[in-house]
Amino acid sequence: MPDLRKVAKFGGTSMADIEAMRRCAAIVKTDPDKKVIVVSATAGTTNLLSDMIASGAVEEKVEIAKAIKEKHLAILGDLKKPQQLKSEIEEFLEELELIASRTQIMTQMLKDEILSFGERLSSKLFAQILREESGEYITWFDARNAIITDNNYGAAEPDIPAISEKVTKLMQPLMEKGRIVTQGFIGREPNGATTTLGRGGSDYSAALFAEAADADVLEIWTDVTAIYTTDPRIVPDARPITEISFAEASELSVFGAKVLHPATVVPAIRKNIRVYVGSSIEPEKPGTWIVKEAKGKPVIRAISLRKNQTLLTVHSLDMLHRHGYLAKLFQVLSNHKISVDLVTTSEVSVALTLDSDIHASGKQKLNDEILEELREFAEVEIETNLSLIALVGNNLDATAGLSGPVFGALENVNIRMICHGASSHNLCFLVSEEKATDVINVLHKKFIKP
Numbered sequence: 001m002p003d004l005r006k007v008a009k010f011g012g013t014s015m016a017d018i019e020a021m022r023r024c025a026a027i028v029k030t031d032p033d034k035k036v037i038v039v040s041a042t043a044g045t046t047n048l049l050s051d052m053i054a055s056g057a058v059e060e061k062v063e064i065a066k067a068i069k070e071k072h073l074a075i076l077g078d079l080k081k082p083q084q085l086k087s088e089i090e091e092f093l094e095e096l097e098l099i100a101s102r103t104q105i106m107t108q109m110l111k112d113e114i115l116s117f118g119e120r121l122s123s124k125l126f127a128q129i130l131r132e133e134s135g136e137y138i139t140w141f142d143a144r145n146a147i148i149t150d151n152n153y154g155a156a157e158p159d160i161p162a163i164s165e166k167v168t169k170l171m172q173p174l175m176e177k178g179r180i181v182t183q184g185f186i187g188r189e190p191n192g193a194t195t196t197l198g199r200g201g202s203d204y205s206a207a208l209f210a211e212a213a214d215a216d217v218l219e220i221w222t223d224v225t226a227i228y229t230t231d232p233r234i235v236p237d238a239r240p241i242t243e244i245s246f247a248e249a250s251e252l253s254v255f256g257a258k259v260l261h262p263a264t265v266v267p268a269i270r271k272n273i274r275v276y277v278g279s280s281i282e283p284e285k286p287g288t289w290i291v292k293e294a295k296g297k298p299v300i301r302a303i304s305l306r307k308n309q310t311l312l313t314v315h316s317l318d319m320l321h322r323h324g325y326l327a328k329l330f331q332v333l334s335n336h337k338i339s340v341d342l343v344t345t346s347e348v349s350v351a352l353t354l355d356s357d358i359h360a361s362g363k364q365k366l367n368d369e370i371l372e373e374l375r376e377f378a379e380v381e382i383e384t385n386l387s388l389i390a391l392v393g394n395n396l397d398a399t400a401g402l403s404g405p406v407f408g409a410l411e412n413v414n415i416r417m418i419c420h421g422a423s424s425h426n427l428c429f430l431v432s433e434e435k436a437t438d439v440i441n442v443l444h445k446k447f448i449k450p
Contacts, residue, residue: 004216005175006031009038009184009206013223014280015122016043018078021129027221027283028179029134035175036213038143038184038206039126041118042071049118052100053111061100069093072121080132085124092121108153112186112196119143119183119202127181137178145170146212147187147205149195156187156195158208160267167212175213182209203261207275211267218273220260221280227252227259227288230303234437235444242286244301245294249275251392251426252304265290299402300393300447305440307433309341309386310354310366311416316378317348326350328377336370341388342419342428351417353388353430386416387436391427391443398424409446413439 010024028034041049045068052064076082076089096117104110120142127140146166149156174180184202187195197204203220210218226240227249244252246269253260259277268275268290278287314329329350333340342353354366366382374380396402403420406427416430431439 004033005035005213006033006217006219007036007038007206007210007213007215008034008219008221009202010040010126010280011202011220011222012040012043012046014221015039015041015126018075018129020280021075021126022133023283024126024221024280025130025133027280028130029136033217034219035179036171036209036215037126037130037179037181038202038209039119039123039181040184040202042075042122045071045118045122046115049115053106053114058101062097065093065097065100068096068117068121072125075125079125079128081128085128088124089121092117092124109193112153112156113194115196116144116183116186116194119185123181123183130179130181139174139178139180141171141174141180141182143183143186143205144188144194146182147197147208149187149189149197151189151191151193151195153193153195155198156189158187158197158204160208160211163208164212167209171209171213200261201263203264204267207264207267207273210273211271214271215273217276218268219276219278220264221278221283222259223279223281224259224277225279225282225285225287227277227290227302229301229448230440230444231305234305234440237450238444239448239450240286241288241302243289243291243294243296245297245394246275246290246292247425248294248301248392248394249290251390251423252302297394298449299395299399300391302392303440303443303448304390304392305436306355306388306390307436308355309384309388309430311383311386311430312352312354312366313349313381313383314352314374314378315349315381318377329374332370332373336367338366338370342417344417344419353386353417383416385433386430387433388428388430389436389439389443391447392425395424396420396427397422402427405446406443409442410439 014020014024028037048064048068052061055061072089099114124140127138131138146163148159148162171180184205185196189195207218227244228238228240230238232238246265250265272292275290276287279285318325340352341355344351371380413431413435419428
């Protein structure tokens with residue numbers, strides 16, 4: 001049987017400190033098929049960099065830079081041969097301190113440059129640890145030389161053909177020599193400026209590398225042992241899922257499961273790359289395989305929860321038997337870069353759900369300007385403090401007698417919105433945040449088999 005080619009991604013908790021990094025190195029060195037290793041910033045570092053960006057005081061920025069410096073120099077000091085990396089790490093940290101000490105306008109371009117320091121530092125350290133632990137030929141590779149994107153800083157879109165070309169030209173020869181350690185989350189736009197793929201984008205980066213390198217397997221190593229039937233913190237009886245389809249995993253990630261970045265599975269689907277989710281803390285425990293077609297196809301596989309939802313209801317008699325109204329509504333939202341999750345309509349009303357976490361800042365904020373535009377042609381109502389619950393499985397749109405038992409079990413709960421039938425893999429509805437955990441517990445007990 002020919003060797004497999006694997007891309008392995010390790011998240012922030014897997015890069016937390018020297019002990020965590022050495023555990024990850026042990027996972028890598030026991031498997032010669034792991035050719036490309038993608039890492040996130042060390043745990044908490046991206047948050048610190050975000051705080052630096054948000055701070056208006058130079059003194060505070062410098063203090064944050066010093067905290068990041070201490071954190072990474074501590075890991076450097078624990079290496080077996082720190083002198084081999086000392087000058088490079090110090091150069092990175094000095095550059096970060098220099099940026100922090102200058103009073104300057106925080107453009108989105110500069111923000112992305114600052115955020116990139118987390119992954120660049122962690123990957124340098126991990127590459128050296130892997131060399132020390134394995135004795136193998138390890139290449140540190142700047143992901144920005146391969147992950148080519150547009151210039152939508154903060155949420156850049158990858159250029160798939162360009163990435164494929166760069167990976168083939170620059171990375172394939174290095175894979176023949178040994179392993180590559182690179183970064184998630186970051187890329188570069190055509191003019192050379194650093195970009196980021198958005199928070200959680202390290203998974204996406206790893207999938208893009210896997211797609212471009214014609215990998216057989218993409219591994220996501222995190223702090224949980226598997227994808228679960230629901231959040232074990234909400235339902236202690238939640239159980240790990242050994243195998244799940246791409247379609248189901250996509251629905252779970254979109255509707256709140258935090259194990260995977262929602263976009264991660266898209267490149268994997270394009271190339272039919274199997275995805276494995278496992279724990280870097282307990283690698284001996286079986287994780288979850290995400291495949292094109294899972295062997296078992298239960299009607300309800302899992303239940304996910306997404307908090308902080310906003311319900312926007314637009315009401316107008318002009319909708320009645322008239323064309324173009326929905327186009328007008330969505331054009332306003334599109335002009336302001338507002339993305340919508342769920343939609344339901346009646347003759348005179350449209351109800352939309354928005355993720356409050358996403359729409360809390362920047363261009364995507366549901367602000368007064370947008371509401372004024374909408375109120376020019378409709379009455380607008382906004383409800384907050386809602387949670388979106390999604391039942392994820394198979395053939396939910398064609399399973400007779402499903403809705404009755406589901407909503408019958410919730411007869412004492414006010415359901416604000418229901419979406420059923422748009423997908424064969426989910427049934428979604430909104431409830432108040434205070435009722436959400438109770439609803440999850442009731443449905444998991446009733447519909448998820450032990």
